[in-house]
Amino acid sequence: xxxxxxxxAKRFGGAGLPPIDLAIAPARTTVLIGPSxxxxxxCLRLMIGLLRPDSGTVLVDETPLTLENLPALRLxxxxxxxxxxxxxxxxxxxxxxxxxxxxxxxxxxxxARQDELCELxxxxxxxxxxxxxQISGGQRQRVSLxxxxxxxxxxxxxxxxxxxxDPIIRSxxxxxxxxxxxRLRKTVILVTHDLGEAGFLGDHxxxxxxxxxxxxxxxxxxxxxxxxxxxxxxVNAQRxxxxxxxxx
Amino acid sequence: xxxxxxxLLFLVAGCTRTGGNAPVRVGSKAFTxxxxxxxxVTFLAQxxxxxxxxxxxxxxxxVLWNALLAGEIDVYPDYTGxxxxxxxxxAGSDEESLRVALAKRGVVISRPLGFSNTYAVGxxxxxxxxxxxxxxxxxxRHPELRFGFSSEFMDRSDGWPSLQARYHLPQQEARGLxxxxxxxxxxxxxxxxxxxYSTDAEIRYYHLRVLVDDLHHFPDYHAVLxxxxxxxxxxxxxxxSIRRLEGSxxxxxxxxxxxRAKLDRLPESVVAADFLAERLGVHADARRESFxxxxxxxxxxxxxxxxxxxxxxxxxxxxxxxxxxxxxRLGRLILAGTGIVQTIPSLAxxxxxxxLLGIGAPPAIVAxxxxxxxxxxxxxxxxxxxxxxxxxxSAEALGLPPLARLxxxxxxxxxxxxxxxxxxxxxxxxxxxxxxxxxGAGGYGQPILxxxxxxxxxxxxxxxxxxxxxxxxxxxxxxxxERLVVPRGLRLPVSA
Ligand SMILES: Nc1ncnc2c1ncn2[C@@H]1O[C@H](COP(=O)(O)OP(=O)(O)OP(=O)(O)O)[C@@H](O)[C@H]1O
Ligand SMILES: [Mg+2]
Numbered sequence: 001x002x003x004x005x006x007x008x009a010k011r012f013g014g015a016g017l018p019p020i021d022l023a024i025a026p027a028r029t030t031v032l033i034g035p036s037x038x039x040x041x042x043c044l045r046l047m048i049g050l051l052r053p054d055s056g057t058v059l060v061d062e063t064p065l066t067l068e069n070l071p072a073l074r075l076x077x078x079x080x081x082x083x084x085x086x087x088x089x090x091x092x093x094x095x096x097x098x099x100x101x102x103x104x105x106x107x108x109x110x111x112a113r114q115d116e117l118c119e120l121x122x123x124x125x126x127x128x129x130x131x132x133x134q135i136s137g138g139q140r141q142r143v144s145l146x147x148x149x150x151x152x153x154x155x156x157x158x159x160x161x162x163x164x165x166d167p168i169i170r171s172x173x174x175x176x177x178x179x180x181x182x183r184l185r186k187t188v189i190l191v192t193h194d195l196g197e198a199g200f201l202g203d204h205x206x207x208x209x210x211x212x213x214x215x216x217x218x219x220x221x222x223x224x225x226x227x228x229x230x231x232x233x234x235v236n237a238q239r240x241x242x243x244x245x246x247x248x
Numbered sequence: 249x250x251x252x253x254x255x256l257l258f259l260v261a262g263c264t265r266t267g268g269n270a271p272v273r274v275g276s277k278a279f280t281x282x283x284x285x286x287x288x289v290t291f292l293a294q295x296x297x298x299x300x301x302x303x304x305x306x307x308x309x310x311v312l313w314n315a316l317l318a319g320e321i322d323v324y325p326d327y328t329g330x331x332x333x334x335x336x337x338x339a340g341s342d343e344e345s346l347r348v349a350l351a352k353r354g355v356v357i358s359r360p361l362g363f364s365n366t367y368a369v370g371x372x373x374x375x376x377x378x379x380x381x382x383x384x385x386x387x388x389r390h391p392e393l394r395f396g397f398s399s400e401f402m403d404r405s406d407g408w409p410s411l412q413a414r415y416h417l418p419q420q421e422a423r424g425l426x427x428x429x430x431x432x433x434x435x436x437x438x439x440x441x442x443x444x445y446s447t448d449a450e451i452r453y454y455h456l457r458v459l460v461d462d463l464h465h466f467p468d469y470h471a472v473l474x475x476x477x478x479x480x481x482x483x484x485x486x487x488x489s490i491r492r493l494e495g496s497x498x499x500x501x502x503x504x505x506x507x508r509a510k511l512d513r514l515p516e517s518v519v520a521a522d523f524l525a526e527r528l529g530v531h532a533d534a535r536r537e538s539f540x541x542x543x544x545x546x547x548x549x550x551x552x553x554x555x556x557x558x559x560x561x562x563x564x565x566x567x568x569x570x571x572x573x574x575x576x577r578l579g580r581l582i583l584a585g586t587g588i589v590q591t592i593p594s595l596a597x598x599x600x601x602x603x604l605l606g607i608g609a610p611p612a613i614v615a616x617x618x619x620x621x622x623x624x625x626x627x628x629x630x631x632x633x634x635x636x637x638x639x640x641x642s643a644e645a646l647g648l649p650p651l652a653r654l655x656x657x658x659x660x661x662x663x664x665x666x667x668x669x670x671x672x673x674x675x676x677x678x679x680x681x682x683x684x685x686x687x688g689a690g691g692y693g694q695p696i697l698x699x700x701x702x703x704x705x706x707x708x709x710x711x712x713x714x715x716x717x718x719x720x721x722x723x724x725x726x727x728x729x730e731r732l733v734v735p736r737g738l739r740l741p742v743s744a
């Protein structure tokens with residue numbers, strides 16, 4: 001699925017997005033990266049129609065996103081919000097099958113899909129009956145991912161899926177995500193403010209600051225050929241343990 | 249909603265108005281003398297061969313009068329002074345002008361029954377003697393006296409305000425309370441004077457001095473029967489039989505009847521039957537009821553009142569709460585509206601509905617329905633608005649259409665608050681339903697009302713205890729319901 005912003009603007013008082021242009025290539029993983037409050041989540045919300053732009057157009061496969069085509073398009077998009085957004089009143093199994101059940105899938109098909117996704121995300125099948133409050137943060141992220149993938153969407157939007165996890169689980173999940181992206185070959189847009197994670201998972205990085213695009217390209221482009229001082233500062237702000245050891 | 253509700257209400261009320269040989273329906277007010285007169289009228293109507301039923305101890309004058317106009321009752325006892333002032337709004341109280349004025353409203357007035365039960369003010373004999381108070385004018389010399397008047401007397405046009413003006417009484421404070429409780433206040437010394445009916449049996453029992461109305465403030469209160477004009481044509485023999493009461497009860501007889509009921513604790517039906525056998529040679533069959541039968545009947549009535557009104561309130565208030573959460577401005581209006589309903593005094597609400605719904609269960613159910621709305625609407629609305637924005641965002645981004653979001657996500661997430669609101673309504677409803685007895689809806693309020701009237705604690709408890717038990721049972725029932733309705737995921741211990 002191809003996503004394009006044409007002079008899309010969205011203001012919240014002083015903050016928000018000034019008009020920006022952005023093209024997301026299909027079947028690749030694009031990473032939106034930037035400091036807190038730079039507008040990463042806002043971009044995702046505009047893409048899935050949770051927000052309407054003040055001006056400009058969001059194009060999905062060359063067609064402008066409208067209130068009329070939004071419901072159908074949403075079924076082809078999977079979205080994992082910043083904190084996972086699992087429904088506490090539903091078990092993991094019911095969370096991921098919610099939409100399919102609403103669409104009237106036969107139960108056998110639902111179960112088959114659940115099995116498939118447990119395998120893909122390496123989620124223990126036995127934990128499916130647990131409620132979100134009864135599983136760990138890492139597993140919650142796997143459940144959120146399964147829910148987003150349930151209808152086999154063409155576009156996957158992930159808003160800091162690994163935000164609040166400890167380094168080991170985070171690293172495991174990064175590896176799993178990369179494997180999943182490579183296996184599924186979907187259009188993925190991922191948000192993070194961790195440059196290492198962005199380089200590991202993404203084919204294409206978009207660096208934002210105060211709603212504006214500062215530079216885009218590969219990790220190598222950003223590190224080796226920074227287009228302005230902010231890029232350098234952002235790159236250098238990511239401290240590695242080895243570096244800290246040397247400094248100390 | 250409304251159209252669907254009203255037939256349902258009538259169904260529950262079990263209104264059996266079946267044309268031809270419908271029973272003669274007799275009403276009475278919620279004090280003993282009126283109930284005895286109602287029993288006398290009922291027995292006499294039955295003696296004529298037809299069926300008659302007594303809808304006893306209904307609220308007050310307005311309830312009875314409106315029920316008579318609405319055709320919910322056919323006949324009830326009242327007093328000429330009350331009719332002139334309270335019903336006709338200051339017409340002349342002589343027989344002829346009352347007859348003319350009532351005829352215009354389709355109501356026939358009987359000849360006087362033979363006694364006058366005028367309002368009066370009374371004090372304990374020894375206190376009155378000590379202070380040298382004999383007349384109402386004498387009260388002006390003792391501004392320290394504490395007055396307690398029946399609630400009706402506080403409001404009546406010939407009641408406290410005009411009495412105070414007429415006699416220039418300096419007492420600032422007059423408390424409104426139940427007539428039967430006022431006697432106890434006098435006895436315990438917390439009150440010095442109260443309003444009385446001159447035929448009250450308690451005057452002698454409590455050794456009260458009736459103060460002379462030296463300026464003739466109170467009009468005459470001759471007991472009469474008010475009947476719908478169509479009663480004479482519909483049930484001529486019963487009507488003729490009833491009229492045998494005219495001129496047959498003098499003041500001494502009425503005081504004796506009241507004393508037998510209130511002081512000797514005999515059921516009104518027995519008191520009335522004995523009187524008819526002795527004075528008119530009429531044989532009436534006064535059945536004494538066991539303890540269990542009325543308890544079962546009141547339980548059935550009470551449960552029906554609660555179940556129907558609460559059920560309707562749930563069906564109506566939850567959608568209203570949803571609407572309020574969707575449209576905040578409309579929501580404030582809805583909450584204000586249901587809030588205002590709570591401030592309407594229940595008796596006023598009941599009286600207001602008699603012309604529309606008659607007496608019995610329907611007005612009580614509608615009043616309970618209205619009182620039940622606020623907690624449910626409010627909790628539904630806050631339950632829904634308190635849902636975390638991330639939950640709404642997730643549900644919307646998932647691609648669920650609005651109705652599915654409401655049904656599959658928002659209502660389950662708000663279910664705990666909604667059930668809590670329903671629970672509050674239910675418990676309040678069980679308590680408030682006791683007021684249904686004021687308009688003849690029965691229920692546990694019936695023995696409570698009778699118990700207060702007869703100063704019979706045992707009888708009060710026969711209504712109050714089951715009502716409390718029912719409130720507890722309802723609470724337990726809804727705890728169960730909570731487990732069924734609130735999803736398990738929301739009932740897990742917080743630390744997981
Ligand atoms: N609904 C809203 N109302 C008002 N301001 C908002 C709203 N949503 C976002 N903003 C503002 O817009 C700016 C961009 O927000 P956004 O959530 O897109 O940032 P972000 O890059 O995702 O940040 P983070 O990394 O902290 O998640 C911020 O300044 C934020 O305060
Ligand atoms: Mg964000």
